Amino acid sequence: MPARFNPAPGWPAAPDGWTPEPGWRPDPSWPAAPHGWQLWIDDATAAPTEPVGLSHGAAPSVVAASGLQRPWFKKKRFIIPIGLVVLSIVIGSLNGGDEPASESTGPVAAGAVEQTAPEGPSAEELAAEEEADRVAAEQKAAEDAAEAEADRVAAEQEAAAAAAAEAAKGTVSQQNAYRSAESYLSFTAFSRAGLLGQLTSEYGAGFPAADAEFAVARLEAEGGVDWNAEAVEAAKSYLEFTSFSRQGLLDQLTSEYGAQFTPEQAEYGVSQTGL
Numbered sequence: 032m033p034a035r036f037n038p039a040p041g042w043p044a045a046p047d048g049w050t051p052e053p054g055w056r057p058d059p060s061w062p063a064a065p066h067g068w069q070l071w072i073d074d075a076t077a078a079p080t081e082p083v084g085l086s087h088g089a090a091p092s093v094v095a096a097s098g099l100q101r102p103w104f105k106k107k108r109f110i111i112p113i114g115l116v117v118l119s120i121v122i123g124s125l126n127g128g129d130e131p132a133s134e135s136t137g138p139v140a141a142g143a144v145e146q147t148a149p150e151g152p153s154a155e156e157l158a159a160e161e162e163a164d165r166v167a168a169e170q171k172a173a174e175d176a177a178e179a180e181a182d183r184v185a186a187e188q189e190a191a192a193a194a195a196a197e198a199a200k201g202t203v204s205q206q207n208a209y210r211s212a213e214s215y216l217s218f219t220a221f222s223r224a225g226l227l228g229q230l231t232s233e234y235g236a237g238f239p240a241a242d243a244e245f246a247v248a249r250l251e252a253e254g255g256v257d258w259n260a261e262a263v264e265a266a267k268s269y270l271e272f273t274s275f276s277r278q279g280l281l282d283q284l285t286s287e288y289g290a291q292f293t294p295e296q297a298e299y300g301v302s303q304t305g306l
Contacts, residue, residue, distance in 0.1 A: 035071065035072055036049060036070065037068075037070055037071060038070075039057075039062070039063075039064035039068050040062070040064075040065065043218065045218060046214045046218060047236070048234065048235045048237065049215070049218065049229070050229070050232065052289065052290065053288060053289065054269060054272055054283070054289075055219070055268075056271075059271060199249065201242075201245050201249070204239065204242045205245040205246060207238070207242075208230055208238040208246035209245070209246040209250070211230060211246070212226060212243075212246040212247060212250055213255065215229055216250075216255075216256060216261070219264075220262075220264035220265035220268060220290070221265075221290075222262070222265070222284075222290050222291045222292040222293070222296065223247060223258055224291040224292075225291045227240075227244065230243035230246065230247075231243045258296050259299045259300070261292075262284060262292045262296040262300030263299070263300045263303045263304070265284060265292065265300060266284060266300035266304050269283055269284070275306075277301055277306040280297075280304070280306060281294075281297050281298065281301055284296075284297035284300055284301065
């Protein structure tokens with residue numbers, strides 16, 4: 032069976048089935064491997080308000096009129112008639128003269144009420160009110176229908192989003208490929224082609240090509256990988272391992288036996304190193 036990578040003490044554990052690319056070397060920040068340490072082992076051999084009546088307004092006029100007349104002693108011809116009137120008033124008051132007064136105020140009060148009674152709405156006003164009520168009812172019905180339609184559309188969109196989210200998770204194998212892709216990217220730099228190759232290699236993760244493609248596409252859709260940034264990391268790693276000319280580094284980054292970045296990604300990566 033193929034040899035297995037055996038990280039030295041203090042090194043991070045490599046993902047299962049990881050195979051380093053040509054030219055790979057340990058990160059300088061990792062501790063040095065003990066003398067004689069075997070980096071590769073064969074598992075087969077070792078293990079690593081109210082209205083007012085008219086009677087109330089009559090009194091002032093009577094008083095005003097009487098004020099214009101001469102004193103009674105200057106009109107003796109009126110003494111006897113006045114005396115008779117006064118006598119009749121006194122007799123009337125003794126015989127219940129209050130009743131005629133109450134009877135006289137009745138018609139006056141009724142007249143006042145009749146004069147102040149409000150008029151009812153006209154036919155035009157009633158028709159206008161009915162039309163306004165009809166328009167308001169139609170408007171409310173339209174608003175209710177629009178609200179119900181908006182709720183229905185929102186519910187459909189929510190259901191579609193939930194279905195899409197469920198579909199995005201993929202099968203168990205696709206989910207495992209996705210997690211493996213994340214693990215590989217956290218360990219070292221990869222191009223898209225390089226990551227797909229690692230995920231599908233029989234010496235790597237060994238996932239079906241469709242599952243590996245699903246994993247990488249999901250990483251891209253979620254913004255989980257930036258291939259330009261990966262190219263920069265790979266370029267710096269190569270320069271730490273050995274010296275390269277600008278063209279030599281570009282060739283290494285784009286080679287099918289190297290990092291397999293696109294020419295544009297490789298150019299970006301090299302430009303960030305200062306070459």
